[in-house]
Amino acid sequence: MKATYAIGSDHAGFSLKEIIVKYLAQKGFEFVDYGTFDAASCHYPEYAEKVADAVADGRHPLGILICGTGVGMSIAANKIPGIRAAAVSDYFSAKYTRLHNDANILCLGERITGPGAACEIAEIFLTTLFEGGERHRTRLDIVSAIEKKHLK
Ligand code: RB5
Numbered sequence: 001m002k003a004t005y006a007i008g009s010d011h012a013g014f015s016l017k018e019i020i021v022k023y024l025a026q027k028g029f030e031f032v033d034y035g036t037f038d039a040a041s042c043h044y045p046e047y048a049e050k051v052a053d054a055v056a057d058g059r060h061p062l063g064i065l066i067c068g069t070g071v072g073m074s075i076a077a078n079k080i081p082g083i084r085a086a087a088v089s090d091y092f093s094a095k096y097t098r099l100h101n102d103a104n105i106l107c108l109g110e111r112i113t114g115p116g117a118a119c120e121i122a123e124i125f126l127t128t129l130f131e132g133g134e135r136h137r138t139r140l141d142i143v144s145a146i147e148k149k150h151l152k
Contacts, residue, residue, distance in 0.1 A: 005126060006063035008034040008051040009110075010044035013066025013073075016110040016118055020064065023119040029126060032060065048076035048085075055104050056082040063105045064122055070109035077105050081147055084140075089113045094121040098128035100136050 009017040014036055021031050034050040036042050044067045055063040065073035070087035077085035085105035086097040089112050097103040106125040108118050130136070 003061050004030045004032050006051045006054045006060040007031045008047040009066035010036055010047055011039050011041050012068035013110045014039045016066050019115045020119055020122050044072045045076035048073045052077040052080035052083045056080050062126055065105055066108045066110055068109055068111040070107035074107040091124055094124040095128050099131040102130040102140055
């Protein structure tokens with residue numbers, strides 16, 4: 001079965017969400033859109049939770065969240081166990097956060113990154129595989145152990 005990707009935004013990321021979905025749909029990527037569905041003011045953590053839950057429970061291998069900066073979305077999404085959300089605004093970080101961190105959610109800022117670069121950053125993120133290997137797995141195991149230790 002073909003993978004679908006989770007996407008969500010707040011009002012400040014709404015236009016960029018529409019642009020990214022359109023750009024990547026033309027390249028064959030399929031998304032489930034978790035909202036928001038218009039530019040009315042809303043609260044970014046609510047959309048971060050919807051997308052992060054859907055990735056954490058395995059409905060999607062990867063997700064994209066967009067707000068004004070990408071930072072609020074990453075802070076909120078990283079509260080969900082199993083989520084490694086990265087706020088990214090350049091190609092290199094998009095690539096290496098998949099290769100080395102096995103990031104599973106990309107967070108973009110519509111007020112930071114222009115639409116052309118954001119679309120390509122999203123494509124790099126969705127098409128780059130985790131490099132694996134003992135070095136990176138050990139470090140991710142440490143991250144998971146920290147998460148587990150602090151879960152109440
Ligand atoms: C909304 O104005 C803005 O604060 C939000 O989109 C985001 O940038 C928070 O991190």
